[in-house]
Amino acid sequence: MSEILGHLKPQAVFHYFEQMTKIPRESGNEAAISDYLVNFAKEHQLEYVQEPCKNVIIKKPATPGYENAPRVILQGHMDMVCVKDDELDFNFATDALPIYVDGDWLRTKGTTLGADNGIAVAMSLAILADNTLSHPALTVLVTTEEETGMDGVMALNPENVSGDILINIDSEEEGVALASCAGGVRNSLKLPIEWTEVEATNMVSYELIISGLKGGHSGIEINKCRANANKLMGRLLHEIADLDLLVASVAGGEKMNAISKRASLKVTLPSEQVASLESKVKAFEQMVRAEFETSDPGVSVVLQQTEVTTKVFTKQTAQRLMYILQLIPYGPQTMSANISGLVESSSNIGVVEMNESEIEFSSAIRSSVSSLKGEINHRIQAIADLTGASMELIADYPEWQFETESKVRDVMKDVYQQMYGKELEVSAIHAGLECGFLSQKLGKIDMISIGPDITGAHTPKESLSIPSTERVYDFLCEVLKAIKA
Template identity: 45%
Template sequence: MGKLDNIEPKSVFKFFEEICQIPRCSGKEEKISKYLVDFAKQNGFTFIQDDAYNVIIKKPGTSGYEKSPTVILQSHMDMVCTKTDTSTHDFDKDPIDLVIDGNTIKANGTTLGADNGIGMAISLAILESKEIPHPPLEVIFTANEEEGLQGAAQLDMTSITGKTMINLDVEDEGVFVASCAGGIRHVISLDIIWEDVPKEFVPYRVTISGLKGGHSGLEIDKGRGNSNILMGRFLHELQSTINFSLSEINGGIKMNIIPSKTESVILIDNQDFGKLKSKVESWNQIIKNEFMSSDEKVNISINEIDMPKKVFSNKSLDDLIFVLMTIPNGVQTMSMDIKGLVESSTNLGVVNTVENTVTFVSNIRSSKRSLKYNILNKMELIAKRVQADTLSDSEYPEWDYDPKSNIRELFVNTYTKLYNAEPQITAVHAGLECGFFKNNIQEIDIISFGPNIYNVHSPDETLDFNSVNRSWELLLHVLAELK
């Protein structure tokens, strides 16, 4: 007897418990993909499995729906695998240890994998049922969503005939996602002209830290400081106060994280130390005032360090400051369709000095392709001005908001009738698999929804099974209407 046998809807939680027995960390989907193929074979369904372990299962419409337009159900099969410091769980072989806590389900010391295992379970329960009325279905399970949407990016969509898609990868009940941002990575590589260290100059490390940082898509609208940009401002201001040289600058961890700490090594005539100290003190007041609401712990500090071997030429220093002072960063435009939604943004996530080059790595996002390329073009012009090389890669497509979406209207009307409440229509300023489907299938109409899942991607991940029941009920009513 399974732990979840008595939880409704029983067919959904039967599959969810089976899924939780199978290791399926991102990038290791072979076993869960085989499980899906075996399920399709056992039930006599047509299926496709590709080299990336994506699986498409097709099922005819039920009685009265045989000639109805095909509907796509889509979820991803992989999960983020994290655990507590004390957990001995082995994600490569151990099943998820499920724990029922009131009306929720958790895992013992690990992520639960309800993101997106519950979406898979709902789809499998519909596929298996001989009683649920529905149109012809194309049920798509993508691999490696959590590591850059790789499965969707590699999926051959030429065999997909459906023009209506329901994505099951949302963690907030009553919230329907109707758009997502596309993105691209942009790198400026500035060659350094090196010079000897000026005589009698003393080296100091300047550190800007204490910023909150955060996700460059979901938290770009919080007004949080970017330590790389702030360092550019400080160096620019310092140029008007004292003569200094620069030997390195490093800040940020990843392009999709707002940088919270940046360090630069400068060299000054020791007679100018008082001016440097005064500038640091005044800049502490400036940035604390600017970010008193978003980054109250922001701080700039200096400390003397060992002598570096060489320094930037004046031209290289000027070029570096020019890039930092002019490169687009933060929110660029807001959506006119969805209140409060960031439409386009960019984040200068990483600045690194490596050998003879300084690299500036930005993450550009936009729900409109033209705006994404407009930001890209600005960065290209900046690079051209300082004769730097550029690279653009890791691009993924946007899912632009459709004001006339029929599937969204059906979901809204059905939800309102069932629960006498208005759902929230929203969008995410981050990449979703829906963008690849929108980009590859002409005139496809998409909605994304799901039950309440809390603390995803952490060992505190929790699934509300009453919310699953309501989401299941909603989906069945919608499918019944798609005749």
Template identity: 40%
Template sequence: MSSEILNLKPGLVWKYFYELNQIPRCSGHEEAAGQFVISVAEKFKLKWKKDPVGNVLVSKPASNGMENRPAVVIQGHLDMVCEKNKDTIHDFSKDPIKMLIKDGWVTADGTTLGSDNGIAVAMGLAIMEDDSIVHPPMEFLFTVDEETGLTGAVELKSDFVDGRVLLNIDSEEEGALYIGCAGGQHTILNKKIDWTHRHDDHKTFLLKVSGLRGGHSGLNIHEGFGNAIKLLSRILFGLKDKFHYHLVKIEGGSKHNAIPREAEAIIDVPADSVDTLKKSAAEFEQIFKDELRFVDAGIEVTVEAQASPKQVFSTDFRDQLIGVLYAMPHGVIAMSHAIEGLVETSTNMAIIETKDDIIHMLTSQRSSVASSVVDIADKIKALGQLGGFDIEQGGGYPAWEPNPDSKLLKVCKDIYKNKYGNEPHVKAIHAGLECGIIGEKYDGMDMISFGPDIQGAHSPDERIKIDSVEHVWEYLLEILREIK
């Protein structure tokens, strides 16, 4: 399969994307990927520097005759979301990504692909190598830990980047030019578990919701995909009216910016209620299949026998937890009045864990309106406090305010129209791009974000369209030639 990938066009871009996918680079573990970038820079005798958190910046002098043009920064992030299907055997700490070509797309074999944002890194590396490309003075900014906290961008120092024109290649729709993004924050809920002894005549089962698509909690939040945690809470709330049961453990979700695909609870039920449990699970599965038939028809609700525990959650604790979880908002809160079709405010019920004696929940809020982020986060805080949870709020990042008068935007629009005969779609995105943070740190930075067609980012369904990569590459090179 490597030969097939390496034969794709543009050759240098796919070569570097393939080589990057041989290197483990989950968020927080980008050291080897950063060193790979440095090795390429040194091979072609380019200046580079690395900051304490692992961000790498490479500089390349302008082509002949382009020395007086403004310096341009190509920006992308080194890390990737590491998700795999339950039945996929893959160790993200050491195994390369297995890439496949299907129907004009490159995808991975049961894992995320890493095109978000490896394709930006690959394009940057290709420009670093290819001296035939006409370009102004260049900087290539490769950041770390974008996916879990935008940490690399947050930790950038004011003197790390010199250029004031930035091309972020971290968008996923060819023909779209993004000039704004949402800001956001996290709201975390923790509560000490109140344990009690279990009844000897009870049976223990794993109740599981699976088979959902998941997806990006910003880009896909408006599509109405099922949230496994929320659906599980609905089952648990409904079961309370059918028979008395105890909770033993509850888990779901793994990333703050991914809609949970799976969630499960271990429950302890009276022996004479086992049939009711199984019947109820089947009924809920059919209800969910009916409700989600257009977006998540593959949902499954399963019941599997488990070894019995020594202790269980108390009834009062169960009721407080399930009440908060069932009432927890998730999804679109408001649509934008400024930009048609744009989600303005949303929240993602992202993670729930049973950690020793603590129930831990993480929710993620986004909005293009700063006050609305605070509002929905505080509503979640109020809900959690009603249930006796301790609340932490943080992880905030700023929105990127659109500038429709941007000189860079005009150049990019003109090139697109001349090249393709129609106007590009100028948009804002309901996700946190590093541009918001970079723009706040570097005064006067003129920025735009674009990229090739990518579908299913942050899930094992992730795929990137082959001909779109070539189109965006050609478009990028033309921008570099025309920026003045």
């Protein structure tokens, strides 16, 4: 069946997943994967809709005996976070993901795997293709651009989707069914750049690089107290601020919703101060290694000499850059008083990038309480006001509120007990799921979220548990079979 994954079970699930690893599907570049889903529907003679935003909806009638059962929507997103190891020569727009099997795990050689959320799509296609299963009327909803602000679900035409129950397959822990999630927004703070020119005489230029961090998912792994390279760069700027140092450029992070694992800064300074700079950078590296010896033992801070750069930020711009990186919030901001260990609100400064006119700081703000999400944004607005920057909120999405009564939750708990002899855990997550928007779009609908074990999402260490995938798929099929009245 599949050259690499053909021996794995469920065969159909891993067949479709492997096909997806060969198709570009970075957020915003989903045309090819969207067309793949349409071709699947055509090949299986299933009703489908491809929306202008490239969302794909595929429908399959109920099997005999299930004509009057509650209609079920299976939902996931087709896009993935595309992050790779810094040294890897790889193009997500053209290259197949370098997947391989490592015992019970599916991994890649230096890139994200895209199990978040390709495994939902693969499971849904396997169910649609299998005419031996018993199930209610099915609608498979596959959305675009979930990872960059949920643009697909925001653009969804609700007239194209109908159902009584929605099963989201975008969770990452087997045995845990999610019944609520955080809302979020992308916070974009932009600092205008003022430039100046300096004489090259007796000046040298260096690039300061912070790397070797673990990074991670800015929702699920924000509670692990990992270092953020963008925040560390703010601290490093403060440590070397007493030198006659001029900043020429700054960059950090890859994705707004991933914890930044690399940042760089180009500077120009008098040659007689190089020894002091080297000493301060070495001391800073030793300090952060001690601070993050458990969470980020590979952290590295290095200096690399470059060609002399004479076009630099003004002192005021460089100072404001330092202030913003120091002050902008990062990490858990409040913890839930109702669910032990659950982050209630958080902020992640994921990307720092610049062009000729401005530096943009992109943060992922999350909270299960909308007023606290607003409070974090108010603080960033205050930073903008104090530094002459501007702030914009992009792709604001709502939280998913917990419902005390849920038929699908009860069915899942019964099926899980029967299959595995233990209780299904019902919980909440500090990550954004599309369920919040879907509850607004589709009206009162019974929703739940499940998924197999995935580790390291949004990082090159992303891994999918093979046996967990088989168990969750079997569980999902049994749940569909049990939804009969």
